[in-house]
Amino acid sequence: MLAKAASYCAYQERTQQEVRERLKKWHIFGDEAEEIISELIAQNYINEERFAKSFAGGKFRIKNWGGLKIKQELKRKGLTDYNIRSAMEGIDQDDYEKELHQLIQKKYDAVSRTDPDPWKQKQKVARYAISKGFEPELVWKAIEAILPS
Numbered sequence: 001m002l003a004k005a006a007s008y009c010a011y012q013e014r015t016q017q018e019v020r021e022r023l024k025k026w027h028i029f030g031d032e033a034e035e036i037i038s039e040l041i042a043q044n045y046i047n048e049e050r051f052a053k054s055f056a057g058g059k060f061r062i063k064n065w066g067g068l069k070i071k072q073e074l075k076r077k078g079l080t081d082y083n084i085r086s087a088m089e090g091i092d093q094d095d096y097e098k099e100l101h102q103l104i105q106k107k108y109d110a111v112s113r114t115d116p117d118p119w120k121q122k123q124k125v126a127r128y129a130i131s132k133g134f135e136p137e138l139v140w141k142a143i144e145a146i147l148p149s
Contacts, residue, residue, distance in 0.1 A: 001026065001028060001036060002036055002039055002040075004026070005019060005022070005023065005036050005040060005045075006040060006043065006045050008022055009040055009045035009046055010045060013047075013050060013051040013054050013055070014045075014046060014051065015046070015048055015051055015077050015078055015079060016037055016041075016046060016048065016078070017077060017078035018077070019036075019037055019040065019046060020033060020037065023036060023037075048079055048080070048083050049082075049083050049086055049087075051079075051083075052074055052079050052083040052084060052086060052087035053086065053087045053090045055070075055073075055074060055077075055087065056070045056074065056087035056088060056090060056091060057087075057090060057091065059073070060091050060096070060099070064099060064103055064132060065132055065133045066100070066129070066132050066133030066134030066135065067088055067091070067096070067133060067134070067135065068133040068134070068135060069132065069133020070087070070088070070133060071084055071088065072133070074087060097138070097142070100129065100134050100138060100139070100142050101142055101145075101146060103128075103129055103132065103134075104125055104129055104139070104142050104143060104146055104147070105146060107124070107125045107128045107129070108121060108125050108146070108147055111124045111125060118147075118148065118149070121147070122143055122147060125143060125147070126139050126140060126143055129142075129143075
């Protein structure tokens with residue numbers, strides 16, 4: 001069963017919680033499951049810090065998620081605050097702000113074609129960026145810097 005679990009972890013990064021759930025599906029519980037997880041950690045198949053960095057980087061670069069959404073999802077996956085903080089430090093602040101600016105500009109271009117009211121345009125753009133997990137303060141600061149008054 002250890003080989004099967006190792007294969008499951010080798011396919012992609014996993015958290016202890018994900019492996020525990022998979023072991024339950026395979027009807028492995030209690031001490032036996034914990035022994036398998038301990039061995040996977042010892043053999044470096046499970047490394048939650050590595051998982052967190054990979055997850056955060058991927059969601060930021062590919063899905064354009066903001067920090068709040070990434071942190072929330074990592075917390076939901078059962079990761080520690082240390083691992084979450086470490087993952088967020090892996091995202092360059094300049095890249096983060098650049099991505100937010102691009103997201104705002106792209107959404108503004110789409111919204112400005114359908115809604116002539118500048119106030120409504122800003123509201124729609126802000127709602128969108130905040131829903132992607134970007135911090136409201138950063139969103140409004142970026143909107144004021146980018147969009148016309």
